[in-house]
Amino acid sequence: MQNALWQARVQIVVNRERSLKAGRGLLLALALGTDSAAYAQSNPVSRVAPLPRDDAHEVAPEAATGKSQKSVVYASRTMAVTANPYSTRAAQEILGAGGSAMDAAIAAEMVLNLVEPQSSGLGGGTFLLHYDAATKRTSAFDGRETAPAAAKADRFLQADGQAMRFIDAVQSGMAVGTPGLLRALEMAHRKYGRLPWVKLFAPAISLAENGFVVSPRLNKLLEGDPALRRNAAARAYFYDADGHARAVGSLLKNPLFADLLKRIARQGAQVFYRGAVARDIAAAVAARVPPGDLTAADLANYQAREREAVCGKYRVYTICGMPPPGSGTTTILAMLGMLERFDLRALKPNSVEAVHLFAEAGSLAYADRDRYVADPDFVPVPVAGLIDPAYLRRRGALINPARSMGHARAGLPPGASTAYAGDSLSELHGTSHLSIIDAAGNAVAMTSTIESQFGARILVHGFLLNNEMTDFSWIAQEEGRPVANRIEPGKRPRSSMTPTFVFDANNKLMLVMGAPGGNAIPNFVAKALIGVLDWGLDVQQAVALPNMGSRNRGTDLERGTVLDGEADALRAMGHTINFFDFPSGLHGIMVTPRGLAGGSDPRREGEALGEGSVISGH
Ligand code: DON
Numbered sequence: 001m002q003n004a005l006w007q008a009r010v011q012i013v014v015n016r017e018r019s020l021k022a023g024r025g026l027l028l029a030l031a032l033g034t035d036s037a038a039y040a041q042s043n044p045v046s047r048v049a050p051l052p053r054d055d056a057h058e059v060a061p062e063a064a065t066g067k068s069q070k071s072v073v074y075a076s077r078t079m080a081v082t083a084n085p086y087s088t089r090a091a092q093e094i095l096g097a098g099g100s101a102m103d104a105a106i107a108a109e110m111v112l113n114l115v116e117p118q119s120s121g122l123g124g125g126t127f128l129l130h131y132d133a134a135t136k137r138t139s140a141f142d143g144r145e146t147a148p149a150a151a152k153a154d155r156f157l158q159a160d161g162q163a164m165r166f167i168d169a170v171q172s173g174m175a176v177g178t179p180g181l182l183r184a185l186e187m188a189h190r191k192y193g194r195l196p197w198v199k200l201f202a203p204a205i206s207l208a209e210n211g212f213v214v215s216p217r218l219n220k221l222l223e224g225d226p227a228l229r230r231n232a233a234a235r236a237y238f239y240d241a242d243g244h245a246r247a248v249g250s251l252l253k254n255p256l257f258a259d260l261l262k263r264i265a266r267q268g269a270q271v272f273y274r275g276a277v278a279r280d281i282a283a284a285v286a287a288r289v290p291p292g293d294l295t296a297a298d299l300a301n302y303q304a305r306e307r308e309a310v311c312g313k314y315r316v317y318t319i320c321g322m323p324p325p326g327s328g329t330t331t332i333l334a335m336l337g338m339l340e341r342f343d344l345r346a347l348k349p350n351s352v353e354a355v356h357l358f359a360e361a362g363s364l365a366y367a368d369r370d371r372y373v374a375d376p377d378f379v380p381v382p383v384a385g386l387i388d389p390a391y392l393r394r395r396g397a398l399i400n401p402a403r404s405m406g407h408a409r410a411g412l413p414p415g416a417s418t419a420y421a422g423d424s425l426s427e428l429h430g431t432s433h434l435s436i437i438d439a440a441g442n443a444v445a446m447t448s449t450i451e452s453q454f455g456a457r458i459l460v461h462g463f464l465l466n467n468e469m470t471d472f473s474w475i476a477q478e479e480g481r482p483v484a485n486r487i488e489p490g491k492r493p494r495s496s497m498t499p500t501f502v503f504d505a506n507n508k509l510m511l512v513m514g515a516p517g518g519n520a521i522p523n524f525v526a527k528a529l530i531g532v533l534d535w536g537l538d539v540q541q542a543v544a545l546p547n548m549g550s551r552n553r554g555t556d557l558e559r560g561t562v563l564d565g566e567a568d569a570l571r572a573m574g575h576t577i578n579f580f581d582f583p584s585g586l587h588g589i590m591v592t593p594r595g596l597a598g599g600s601d602p603r604r605e606g607e608a609l610g611e612g613s614v615i616s617g618h
Contacts, residue, residue: 062118062430062453063224064581065217067602072540075610079596080104081587082434085607086212087111090203091436092609094195101438102130102192103200105446106185110204110261112432114254115212117464118221119430119516122272124450124466125180127322129309129499130192131509133441138320138501142305143184144492145177145468150293153476153487163474171227173285173292175456175467181448183304186269201265208258211251217605219248227457234459257462273299277461284460312387315340316505317533321498324381327373328498331522333387334365338396344534350562352569355548359575360399362523362550363408371410371422374484375492385413404574408552421478423485430454431516435589437596445499447514468493496521502529513588523549524584532590539599543586558582
């Protein structure tokens with residue numbers, strides 16, 4: 001019910017605020033439609049409890065806040081799918097003004113920073129994939145955070161050599177890495193922006209000045225987060241005088257953020273990376289107890305990277321994504337490569353057989369990921385070997401259709417060095433994914449993150465700082481060998497973010513996809529791809545499929561889905577089962593004969609919105 005009321009209120013405020021022109025054939029298909037009220041009654045939002053964050057097996061990087069029913073949205077010209085209606089509308093506003101997918105992504109991300117502060121923004125990092133329709137070229141932009149120059153390998157170890165409690169590490173100043181998002185957006189805009197930079201900030205500035213309506217998800221996450229209240233700036237902004245989270249439906253203004261955005265809009269990213277803002281960021285990190293070591297010089301020295309996208313084949317399709325330090329694309333290509341020998345199309349979605357094979361492929365692929373993938377500027381990563389078809393055939397032969405192998409050991413892909421040890425510390429690892437296609441057919445798949453929900457819980461100039469340093473391995477050596485993803489000055493922590501493009505047999509872009517979810521992201525994305533490519537589902541059905549898979553520490557099933565009934569059969573095959581809520585946030589666009597189809601994850605508050613007169617949905 002709360003969802004429906006919030007949606008209605010957002011609608012009223014947006015109608016008042018928005019500059020979307022009438023008569024453009026805009027399809028306003030509300031992703032959280034009226035059926036969410038009925039759904040909420042049968043699935044009370046009280047599924048969400050405050051988070052215990054210390055047990056890897058009980059922790060999702062962002063808590064679940066219930067589900068709503070959503071429908072696929074079709075449109076002929078453009079499509080934007082983001083994690084929040086405000087940001088989707090900002091993207092459409094920019095597309096409607098003649099902006100490119102890249103322009104729209106920047107406007108949407110700035111709005112997300114404001115209205116979904118728990119997940120992403122200026123204080124964090126991003127992986128951004130861009131498809132240029134004219135040249136048919138895919139570019140990969142890396143705005144991953146870097147370790148401060150003063151970082152040492154033992155930063156998350158206690159005096160006795162044991163790892164800190166995860167929640168203590170996340171909330172320490174040591175968690176904060178050098179933010180990379182804005183530099184990456186600036187770099188990508190120089191290449192693929194069509195509208196002037198200054199215009200892209202207008203929607204977020206207006207919302208920050210005039211206020212946005214607090215959503216049920218933001219309210220729940222705020223209410224359940226004691227750590228955020230301990231930061232004075234965050235407490236003053238996010239909570240009332242009694243320490244209660246800003247109410248669902250209330251209007252929240254962020255004048256400090258509006259002011260910062262105005263300066264970035266006029267003067268560029270340097271306003272953030274040099275001068276007073278950089279110094280304020282460093283000071284806020286130093287003021288945290290225990291303090292961190294991020295300096296203004298780290299910010300001044302930060303560089304985004306354009307990298308060669310990693311592409312590989314699955315059946316007739318070509319799948320492209322981020323290279324290292326991204327681990328997602330090599331992981332999904334490895335899973336799919338190992339699964340190719342099975343006829344997944346003959347298996348039913350959600351069947352025990354399908355979950356079994358998917359999980360086994362996950363165990364094998366994650367074992368390699370954990371051992372080999374790290375920042376390629378510091379460690380040789382055998383990218384080609386990890387996705388080599390012959391290697392994957394050999395590795396896939398280890399999958400027994402009748403019996404789980406349990407924990408998988410890393411393989412030795414062609415070109416791999418044996419000098420590095422596996423990373424055995426589980427990642428306990430807020431993140432957001434958006435997908436946009438513009439009128440010219442250019443596309444952006446962008447996943448952005450501040451790591452845990454509300455990041456390090458430090459608010460500066462109205463935005464939150466990341467805790468991305470906890471994405472490193474906390475242990476530098478294992479088995480007498482260095483861990484590839486150990487902490488080193490200036491290094492980027494390995495990421496699971498998996499923004500993805502799929503091309504059809506004629507090399508036409510057919511799918512734009514991605515998700516938040518920490519190290520479960522590759523499983524979420526691989527599930528959605530199999531849903532579309534093998535099971536013939538539409539993009540909405542594919543993102544809504546129950547989440548499952550293995551990160552090589554047991555087999556994960558999404559609680560409260562049909563998978564509940566499969567646990568026993570899977571256990572009988574040797575699987576150790578973990579149940580999770582898995583608020584995945586998969587947001588995708590499929591290019592179909594009927595037009596662009598947008599799908600938004602029922603587990604979050606996202607919305608797909610298109611322009612162009614194709615009428616339909618189910
Ligand atoms: O880059 C990564 O792999 C993680 N920092 C992503 C964290 C995440 O997806 C949190 N999601 N809800």
